[in-house]
Amino acid sequence: ETGVTQSPTHLIKTRGQQVTLRCSSQSGHNTVSWYQQALGQGPQFIFQYYREEENGRGNFPPRFSGLQFPNYSSELNVNALELDDSALYLCASSLGGGAGEQFFGPGTRLTVL
Amino acid sequence: RKEVEQDPGPFNVPEGATVAFNCTYSNSASQSFFWYRQDCRKEPKLLMSVYSSGNEDGRFTAQLNRASQYISLLIRDSKLSDSATYLCVVNDNAGNMLTFGGGTRLMVKP
Numbered sequence: 001e002t003g004v005t006q007s008p009t010h011l012i013k014t015r016g017q018q019v020t021l022r023c024s025s026q027s028g029h030n031t032v033s034w035y036q037q038a039l040g041q042g043p044q045f046i047f048q049y050y051r052e053e054e055n056g057r058g059n060f061p062p063r064f065s066g067l068q069f070p071n072y073s074s075e076l077n078v079n080a081l082e083l084d085d086s087a088l089y090l091c092a093s094s095l096g097g098g099a100g101e102q103f104f105g106p107g108t109r110l111t112v113l
Numbered sequence: 114r115k116e117v118e119q120d121p122g123p124f125n126v127p128e129g130a131t132v133a134f135n136c137t138y139s140n141s142a143s144q145s146f147f148w149y150r151q152d153c154r155k156e157p158k159l160l161m162s163v164y165s166s167g168n169e170d171g172r173f174t175a176q177l178n179r180a181s182q183y184i185s186l187l188i189r190d191s192k193l194s195d196s197a198t199y200l201c202v203v204n205d206n207a208g209n210m211l212t213f214g215g216g217t218r219l220m221v222k223p
Contacts, residue, residue, distance in 0.1 A: 033211070042117075042200055042213030043157065056209040090156055097209050104156035 004093050004105035012111045013081050021076045021108045025093030031055070032074040033102060034066060037088040049074050050097045078110075086112045114139060119201050119214035127222055130191045134217045136184040136201030143212075145204035146177055148186045150197045151216065157200055160186075191221045 005024045013019050025032050031050045035043035045058035049068035063079040072093075078085055088109050092102035119136045126132050138146075146163040161168065163175040163184055174187040184201055201214040 031209075033209070035211075035213075040121075040215075042215045043211075045210045045212065048209045050209070058210065092211075101159055102211060104158065106156050 004091060004103050006089075006091055006105040006108050008108060009106070010109045010111075012113065014113050015081055015083060017081050017112075018077065018079045019081060019110060021078075021089050021091075021110070022073065023076070023091035023093075023105055024073045025091075026103050029093040029095050029103075030072050031094045031097055032068055032072065033092045033094070034074070034076045035090040035092065036060075036085075037090060037107070038084075039087070043090055046076065048097075055097055081112045083112050086110060115215070116140060116212050117201055117203050117214035119217045121215055121217060123218040123220050125220045125222060126191055128191055128193060130221075131187065131189045132191055132219060133188075134186045134199055134201075134219075136186075136214050138182050138184065138201075138203045138212075140203065140205065140212075141182060143203045143205060146184050147202040147204070147211075148173075148175055148184075149200040149202050149213075151200055152197050157213075160199070188219075191219075193221050193223065195219060196221045 033048040034046040037043040047057040048055045052068045065077045068074045088107045090107045092104045094102040148160040149157040150160045151157040163177045167176045172189045176185045198216040200216045203212045
């Protein structure tokens with residue numbers, strides 16, 4: 001069984017740029033959730049994709065967008081990067097819309113300068 | 114007011130000690146409750162689910178009080194390897210959004 005993988009591991013961008021983060025869900029899982037974890041805080045829910053459709057969204061602006069592909073992998077896109085977007089971005093995969101246990105990937109650490 | 118509140122700690126305890134963490138949540142409609150463990154610069158991992166009847170997994174005991182909207186985690190006979198941040202997590206009633214507390218940092222010393 002393959003676990004959740006994310007790429008890249010680390011990323012440095014400048015204000016105003018755009019970034020795409022990628023997540024491959026665990027084998028057999030059809031749901032991917034994305035979280036932002038700022039330093040010293042708990043993860044904050046960004047949104048969830050279930051069977052290629054957005055299935056819930058947290059309190060994040062529209063410049064945070066996502067996609068889920070037919071193989072259930074997912075992308076998180078952030079436009080017009082701000083300094084406060086610097087954080088660890090975690091994806092979690094699960095089965096059945098997130099009601100089951102969510103398994104987290106190792107995260108992508110984004111630094112915005 | 115945060116939806117899930119925890120004492121950030123750190124809790125510094127000697128090996129073998131018993132330590133308890135508490136957490137309160139604000140959404141009375143929350144359906145599922147968990148404790149996750151997060152090691153430094155790693156991803157969160159599920160430690161245990163929390164049920165109204167209380168549940169135990171080895172040295173770890175979790176309790177839920179729905180009336181008080183309060184969750185607890187008790188760790189007995191602390192090990193050095195228990196040093197981590199413990200995250201209290203609540204799942205909304207739609208089942209698709211985990212709400213995390215800020216975490217409680219535990220440091221177990223020799």
